[in-house]
Amino acid sequence: MGRIVGIDLGTSTSEIACIVDGTPKLLPNSQGKLVTPSVVHIGEDGGVLVGEAAAEYLFTRPDCTFMEVKRLTGGGEVLKAHGKEYRPEEIQALLLGYLVRCAEESLKEKIERAVITVPAYFTDLQRRATAKAGELAGLAVERILNEPTAAALDYGLANLKECKNVLVYDLGGGTLDVTVLELFEGVIDVKASCGNNHLGGKDFDEIIMGRLAEPSDSADPSADERALMRLKKAAEDCKIALSTREEYQVSLPFLLTGAEGKPLSVEKTVRREDFEDWVAEKVNSTREPMMSALADAALTPGDLQVVLLVGGSTRIPCVKKLVEETLGTVPRSLVDPDLTVARGAAIQAGLIEGSINNEDLVLTDVCPYTLGTAPLQHGIFGRRVFFDPIIPRNTTIPAEKSKIYHPAVDYQTEVTIDVYQGESSDPANNERLGELNLSGIPPAKVGKESVEVSFSYDMNGILQVKASVLSTGRQVSAEISTTGIKAKAPLDLSRWEEAEGARKFRPLIRKAEKLMAAGGDPGGDVELLVRRVKEALLLKNTKEAGDLRDQLLGMLEALEQLLQLQDDRTLGIDRP
Ligand SMILES: Nc1ncnc2c1ncn2[C@@H]1O[C@H](COP(=O)(O)OP(=O)(O)OP(=O)(O)O)[C@@H](O)[C@H]1O
Ligand SMILES: [Mg+2]
Known part of the structure; x- marks a missing residue:
């Protein structure tokens, strides 16, 4: 090398x-x-x-x-x-x-x-x-x-x-x-x-330029690119000279052509004191x-x-x-x-x-700056978006930090994670770096599902954002980039049957879907498990799929009993 x-x-x-x-x-x-x-x-x-x-x-x-x-x-x-x-x-x-x-x-x-x-x-x-x-x-x-x-x-x-x-x-x-x-x-x-x-120095140059040639009715230097360049050079020369001298003579003959073709020139003496006055606010x-x-x-x-x-x-x-x-x-x-x-x-x-x-x-x-997300907050004045820091400014790098969030509404299956940097609690005042979309969250009541968002900031000061559904392990990640987010394609759950080993799960999932259709899943628990099984199959996560299968079996048994119970009730039979 x-x-x-x-x-x-x-x-x-x-x-x-x-x-x-x-x-x-x-x-x-x-x-x-x-x-x-x-x-x-x-x-x-x-x-x-x-x-x-x-x-x-x-x-x-x-x-x-x-x-x-x-x-x-x-x-x-x-x-x-x-x-x-x-x-x-x-x-x-x-x-x-x-x-x-x-x-x-x-x-x-x-x-x-x-x-x-x-x-x-x-x-x-x-x-x-x-x-x-x-x-x-x-x-x-x-x-x-x-x-x-x-x-x-x-x-x-x-x-x-x-x-x-x-x-x-x-x-x-x-x-x-x-x-x-x-x-x-x-x-x-x-x-x-x-x-x-x-x-920086170019701002000082611009301030001097403004003082040397204020646009008049007859001529505006900002309309003439060449005049502007000459003016900029003269301003910078003036600024640099004033670092060692008390005054400087700016001379720009025939800078512009004014009304009726009359040439306009700039001849001005600038004293260091003047310059210091003009730039005081910026320097301070x-x-x-x-x-x-x-x-x-x-x-x-x-x-x-x-x-x-x-x-x-x-x-x-x-x-x-x-x-x-x-x-x-x-x-x-x-x-x-x-x-x-x-x-x-x-x-x-x-x-x-x-x-x-x-x-x-x-x-x-x-x-050097705080990196975070812009989640929704429920407060007494309704819902509002706020800036939620994940990596505070002046954290030693490389740094990796994460936070847990909950979807904001019942049965929400998708979240967008907005990524910002800045120090204001209002994201609108900070710089938006990009967003990350996470879908496939099992539908559930607010607070039941959790999404983990993690930020990692490397030695180059470049950020990588990851989000995952905690209950399923489903993950998306992105490098926040100038061309927008390069998110990995989400899983297409409808194609679960094409996954390796899916055949073994088919009878169970069919049964679960029948039960759900019959209204046997009021809490959404079966749906969640079914989703997780499909995801595990698509991600070739055989061990997880196996574990989930056992859970689902148990749950379906319990559900069947429950449905049975409801049927019996309608018949007026009491059971202990
Ligand atoms: N003697 C001087 N007095 C005043 N200003 C000066 C002097 N010498 C250079 N400058 C100004 O310093 C600036 C250039 O500094 P420098 O080369 O350190 O900046 P840079 O590294 O190009 O910019 P940045 O680090 O902001 O990207 C210019 O604005 C130039 O006019
Ligand atoms: Mg520099």
């Missing part, structure tokens, strides 16, 4: 690394750079450019040049170029493919396996879409790793002797992740993660996830010994200041904010391939 690479697939930039001589090494792209812009250009002839070469087309051909595609991961939006449609993961696959080819070139070997990082706060759907992008790029995705956890691995490997509480604050181009972990002599124990999948909103992650880890800011600042947006002075004000003056670590995630991904790859000793470095991670 070949070498495994680690890839930081970022909103704005991407990096690839692997382990060389026991330490992570970033691999250069075809331009010799370690950081590749996450930009893909598709040419008229279908030819693909990635990185800096693609970024050049952002201004001239924005219609077939894609940036910040990560923010669309797992969503339904499609991208169009030259009349052809692409799903976000297909574009991401082109980016991954380029990085891998560059790595192959530099290592002079074929690469077929990778660890890919995602924001800790990425949902199940977004993780699956990322894994899919890897697959489309021809890679075996060995692990989907949380970005802040990757940063912690990088720090952990370099500080194997330390025992510290660490907070990772990762603000990149499109996402915010906060992770709290304990480092204990090479054991990295992630305690809690929190974040926002829609907050990152305080809450820090406090929430700390609270979930049962720590206070005073318990922290190290803060790792990760992601290009942590170079912004007011971002650093906010982190410091929120956590107190905790020493900041000097990890490379741009490269640490890819280095950590390479370390995870090294742990899997064995080039890093997993006795030196051990990692536990958590599920």
Whole structure:
């Protein structure tokens, strides 16, 4: 089996690394750079450019040049170029493919396996879409790793002797992740993660764009894609400059054509103070996830010994200041904010391939959000749907948990299990991941039948849901996926006679059906047993079928006596 690479697939930039001589090494792209812009250009002839070469087309051909595609991961939006449609993961696959080819070139070997990082706060759907992008790029995705956890691995490997509480604050181009972990002599124990999948440097760019060119009656920049790209580039340049300078002169000559063909230009001086004012609300909103992650880890800011600042947006002075004000003056670590995630991904790859000793470095991670179902609840105000957690947020993974539910109405034979993730008690405020249908529940009064729903959440943060009828053992399972649920086909009970060994059961089942038709099964017990027998036969569960047969025999005898009794009563005979 070949070498495994680690890839930081970022909103704005991407990096690839692997382990060389026991330490992570970033691999250069075809331009010799370690950081590749996450930009893909598709040419008229279908030819693909990635990185800096693609970024050049952002201004001239924005219609077939894609940036910040990560923010669309797992969503339904499609991208169009030259009349052809692409799903976000297909574009991401082109980016991954380029990085891998560059790595192959530099290592002079074929690469077929990778660890890919995602924001800790990425949902199940977004993780699956990322894994899919890897697959489309021809890679075996060995692990989907949380970005802040990757940063912690990088720090952990370099500080194997330390025992510290660490907070990772990762603000990149499109996402915010906060992770709290304990480092204990090479054991990295992630305690809690929190974040926002829609907050990052690109939001700051957009705020600046809005301030630079407000749409007027004569011209609206949002109607002109090329003008928008120029504006976006100017805004980002301005933001980056203001990280080290007090003011910046934005100059965009002939940005737009206004009324009567008059050219409109933007000339503005932006002071750092202005910028800080404009983004204050967004920057301040990152305080809450820090406090929430700390609270979930049962720590206070005073318990922290190290803060790792990760992601290009942590170079912004007011971002650093906010982190410091929120956590107190905790020493900041000097990890490379741009490269640490890819280095950590390479370390995870090294742990899997064995080039890093997993006795030196051990990692536990958590599920960053709560996963659960949306059952019906009977209350004084009638019935309502509520969110019922099964795996609470920040449970150590892999995790497997289950709960028992009862069908909500009498004689219900089918249930739909809705799967959600989020923290609200109202499922409508959470994200719906999918559903699972379980049929073949023996009809019974409410409370008599039970359905067990179990969730298992793996090391990649991917969820598998199973449901089974406890009385019969009938089970369906599904991987909650971007394309909906892939449920196994339910059993077709009407075909029980085709099952192996069914012949022996035929007389008994016929008798039972006759009795039921005569109204001899008021409690539904016979029907239930008959169903279970049929299911056991179809599932080739011979032992269970045999046991059930004995039960059914006994029950039918009792029923016959009961029917006899009723007949006698109508004749007016009393028996003891
Ligand atoms: N010196 C700087 N000052 C301010 N912002 C900066 C600076 N350098 C980079 N950035 C911003 O950082 C962002 C990119 O950071 P990074 O490469 O860490 O993100 P990413 O990994 O691509 O995104 P994500 O992790 O959210 O998917 C961009 O928005 C960029 O404008
Ligand atoms: Mg990043």
